[in-house]
Amino acid sequence: MTTYSISDLARELDVTTRAIRFYEEQGMLSPERRGQERIYSPKDLVALKLILRGKRIGFSLAECKELIDLYDPSSGNRKQLETFMEKIAARRAQLEQQLLDIEQMKLELDTAEERCLAALAETKQKQGASA
Amino acid sequence: MTTYSISDLARELDVTTRAIRFYEEQGMLSPERRGQERIYSPKDLVALKLILRGKRIGFSLAECKELIDLYDPSSGNRKQLETFMEKIAARRAQLEQQLLDIEQMKLELDTAEERCLAALAETKQKQGASA
DNA sequence: GCGCAAGTTTACGTTTACGTAAAGGTAATC
């Protein structure tokens, strides 16, 4: 069975060891120990991937923790599942808004760029062929 | 010509007055004054909207400031404009990743939900028609 | 047996984006 050291995980998922220990401190990971040393299982790897994906989506660590707990079979808690699906829906809606915002901003930046370039051209003309 | 008080703006754009003053402190707004009182113009309203949109997209306030400076005609700086378009492109790419992450998570949550519901059904069956 | 790399804990520091009093000025209204 495969195991990982903390720096294995850090390298593989591109996080710092500090972050990994922090997630453990927050109760999101619970690796085995060999003496002092942390030994991570593939299950831990998956959990860490979940955390990172949650972060990418914009969830807080607290929400990521909820997410992980959701995958814990010991909690057959349907209500939690439903509230979390709502959070995901909210996040999707926010993404839609972000897409709109970005499109809008792109449009405005494009026209700003045009004006800017036009102004530059005008300046050069007034200066004559001085360059 | 229309003007706004700070709480007009706060109401209209759904931000706190504290936030508005903070943005000014950061050099992102410079309203007129009538005595102590801040008087906002439509131009300020636009700037504040820009800030909020930038935030929604996920830009830091520092980046939002760059954004506003971009619209300032006194800076005919094309390089800034280009680097900012790059930031927007990066943000768009991140949004794509977020969409993927959300789709993936939705799939996983859906199957988790199924398993959960199935488990619940099983439990009820074993209990008989006790409810 | 020495050095070095990788691991550990403890603990204070940092950044961002405001929140939250505290303490007071101004202006309309009863």
Next chain:
DNA sequence: GATTACCTTTACGTAAACGTAAACTTGCGC
């Protein structure tokens, strides 16, 4: 003239998510 509603400044507080430094142990290679 007292209340009420807004406005102001100053300033300390806060939450999240680690960064960073200190001080120490453990195992490997030579």
